[in-house]
Amino acid sequence: MDKNQDNILDEFTRGEYKHGFVSDVETETIGKGLNEEVVRLISRKKEEPEWLLEFRLNAYRHWLTMKMPAWAKLDIPPINYQEIIYYAAPKQAGKRSWEEVDPELKATFDKLGIPLDEQKILSGVAVDAVMDSVSVKTTFKETLAERGIIFSSFSEAVKEHPDLIRRYLGTVVPYTDNYFAALNSAVFSDGSFVYIPRGVRCPMELSTYFRINAAKTGQFERTLIVADEESHVSYLEGCTAPRRDENQLHAAIVEIIVERDAEVKYSTVQNWYPGDKEGKGGIYNFVTKRGICRGERARLTWMQVETGSAITWKYPGTILKGDHSVSEFYSVAVTNHHQQADTGTKMIHIGNNTRSRVVSKGISAGQSSNTYRGLVKVAKECRDARNHSQCDSLLLGDRCGAHTFPRVDVANPSARVEHEATTSKIGEDQLFYCNQRGISTEDAVGLIIKGYAGDVISKMPMEFAVEAQKLLQISLEGSVG
């Protein structure tokens, strides 16, 4: 068994990270290191209003007083924040005319399977493509604008819709929230802004594709989504990075505001470079994602497939403030080789009759560590809250670890909170059974994983589900003996 496992693990190294290339794009960067002047410089480059600079500076000063969180089940090597470059922009990004954009930039996104030329796009997906610190191109902006939908890069939105940004920025994730939120609030570069007006159903999927390209650079993007009353939007997020020996920091913030009777579906396929099989290199993914169901019957659904990053620290959560509001969280998190993930969700019940559902599927292979950390909190004034959480862990091989830390905090006796957890292993027995029916080990692993993660994948938008399925297969190729 052991010998075989080694063989298969060797084989796995052939199933390489598919997005590890570097693009030769002329990039403007500022020097490495972080101080107040750098914060001012970023703000100046983006021609930001005074209030936003103030916001950044407050965040920066607050960050200086904080320490990196150490409670997660992660082994994080010390990070020298003065060795990171906080701003890198492909020189010809954000050109008004598509023809003027550097062909290499276009080629990069083509290669990633994200065509940005609207004439070439067949599927109904609008894309905001972000490379390093800036947005390269947002497609279908005009088509969406006809319905009053705003979908643009964050920097543009600051210029074109300052009132909306000012009204919502930092309201769900204040810069005081945590260490990485403070850092992001000080130096965030670009990201996406979405506003769906009252009563509008967004006619296409909105999607942001984040790409790290420049070396030694941190990526600090910010996404802000506002769904006004009775509106509806489905949003997708994808991420990749080049293969490099050194680690790169990614600290993003996502804020989602869902008003009365509105619905937001937020899907992520996170495929940041995970490092090589010895654990060298890879992205440190320290992300704060939170939404609020502000009005009655608001609905927020999180769907994520996580296969990338050397280290993941991330707990997308929902504040259920409006009565009868609902939030669901579906997650498949895969770790292989030396990857570490400490991830889960937080459901904060404040409104009456609020409901939440959590389905988390962890898959650990190689020598990785995969931790689910969840919080279900029911406030004292919240009547008849309901939560159901299901956390499953699947182990491949015998050198990986899976851990579950579910926390339940209930202050009102009318709440009904249920938690289920299972841990299983892809057994030699299962693989042999499949072999005996004529199915190869490789296909058997795919089949078992598909079965295991099926109820999460099936919730995803179609195109995404297909991509997610492929990604799972690649990430775990041959990782079982």
Added chain:
Amino acid sequence: MNELLKIRDLHAVVDGKEILKGINLDVHAGEIHAIMGPNGAGKSTLSAVLTGRENFTVTRGEVTFKGKNLLEMPPEDRAREGIFLSFQYPVEIPGVSTVNFLKTAVNEHRKYRGQPPYPPGEFLKMIREKMEWVDIDSKLLNRSLNEGFSGGEKKKNEIFQMAVLEPTLAILDETDSGLDIDALRVVANGVNRLKAPGNAIIVITHYQRLLEHVVPDVVHVLHDGRVVKTAGKELALELEKQGYDHVKRLLAGEN
């Protein structure tokens, strides 16, 4: 007669301990063989070695199947060549329905034979036909493979899979254990329907009762890693009456 399986002087070791100590066996097309013997005789090891389970090491001997060297093939190719094992302890695969599982399996077999995948409609038609063989509920087939199935349902599902895959050589490893008389009849009925001039069946069992329904042409007694006696179907009855101790005593006497 057409020879399917030929085993010569087969020795196999598990965890450094020799379990099979020189097995010889010939199975021809159209035959049903029963392999009987006390616990620890090596019955299940034999089925594991034939199907390619990896924790056994063959130290000596040879096995050919349809003239090909079986021991060189990976387990999935042995299956695709037409060897089917009805497991003593069928495994559960959550989230994968029996129908989906079988579709994958059947199409792998077809690919191996250079055939295109089954058109979905035809596949379902075939499934429906085979369901009648073992009187299995379609609801069961849409549930996760073997998950939450009763012992009897699991065994029925094994025979159903056998019916679908139509093996050239089916090995039933203690398929009768834990079955009530009705389930036993259903299983036996499924096995008998598979029987054809072109294929063969090996029934590994402790008891004679399945052999009342699936009548063997040849009965072998396995003891301490060797075939110690081979005879007609009457041997099964004799063993049932006198017990394996009788065999052991006989052997001790012979030595």
